[in-house]
Amino acid sequence: MTPKLNTKETQKPARKVTSGPIREKARTMNKLVASVGKVLKKKGYAGLNVASICKEAGVDRRLVYTYFGGLNNLIETYIVQKDYWVSSAKDIAVNLVENKEAPTSEDAAALLRGQFEAVYDDKVLQRLIHWELGEDNKILRKISDEREQLGEELFKLIEPSFENSEIDLRAVIALQVGGLYYLALHAQSNGSLFCGIDVLQPEGKQRIENALNKIMEMCYDEIPKKKK
Structure with missing residues (x-):
C-alpha cells in the first residue's frame, strides 16, 4: 500500500514575514535618496529640506529620521552616490591599492577622463560642485576629505617612481x-x-x-629609466 504523503512536510517553507517590509524599506529609502537629486535639480541646494524632499518622494517626513x-x-x-571620486572611481582606485599596482599613465588618464565625463554629462553633479565651491558645508567638506584619503x-603607490x-x-x-572641473x-x-x-x-x-x-604620457616619460 502506497504511504500517504505528509502534506505538512512537503509544503514549501513559509515566506518570511520580514521580507516584504525589508523590501518596502529599501524602496522607500531609494525613493528618498533619488528625491534629493530631483529637488536639487528643480530648486537648487537652497530648496533641500525635509518637507520638499518628502513631498517629491510622496512619503511621510518622519521616515527621513527613521531611516x-x-x-x-x-x-x-x-552626494556620496553622485560624487565621481567617492563612487565611480573608487572601485578602480581600491583595486590598484589592494594589488599594490602603481597606476600607469593610461590608468591616470582614464581616471581623469572619467571625472571630466561625469561632470560634463550630469546636471545634478554640476550643481553639487557649484554648491561645494560657493558654501562652507560640513557634508561637502566630509566628502571632500574622503576624496583626499583615496587620493x-x-x-603613495605612484610617487616613488x-x-x-x-x-x-x-x-x-x-x-x-x-581644470577639467572648470571646463x-x-x-x-x-x-x-x-x-x-x-x-x-x-x-x-x-x-x-x-x-x-598627452600630458600624462609626458609626465611618465620623465620617470628615470632603471639601469639594467
Whole structure:
C-alpha cells in the first residue's frame, strides 16, 4: 500500500514575514535618496529640506529620521552616490591599492577622463560642485576629505617612481582635476568658447581628452629609466 504523503512536510517553507517590509524599506529609502537629486535639480541646494524632499518622494517626513537619522545623513547618502571620486572611481582606485599596482599613465588618464565625463554629462553633479565651491558645508567638506584619503593611497603607490624626476605629480594632477572641473562646468553653464575651443562639440571635447592623455604620457616619460 502506497504511504500517504505528509502534506505538512512537503509544503514549501513559509515566506518570511520580514521580507516584504525589508523590501518596502529599501524602496522607500531609494525613493528618498533619488528625491534629493530631483529637488536639487528643480530648486537648487537652497530648496533641500525635509518637507520638499518628502513631498517629491510622496512619503511621510518622519521616515527621513527613521531611516537616515536626519536630513544631513540623507543628503550625504545622495552626494556620496553622485560624487565621481567617492563612487565611480573608487572601485578602480581600491583595486590598484589592494594589488599594490602603481597606476600607469593610461590608468591616470582614464581616471581623469572619467571625472571630466561625469561632470560634463550630469546636471545634478554640476550643481553639487557649484554648491561645494560657493558654501562652507560640513557634508561637502566630509566628502571632500574622503576624496583626499583615496587620493593619498594612490599617490603613495605612484610617487616613488617620480622621486628622482623634476615632475611634481601632485601639482600636475591638481591642475588637471581643477581644470577639467572648470571646463565641464563652463561649457554646460556658459556655453561659450574657452581658448577658442568649443567643449560642447565632440571635436572640442576630444581635443581636451587628447591633451589630457598627452600630458600624462609626458609626465611618465620623465620617470628615470632603471639601469639594467
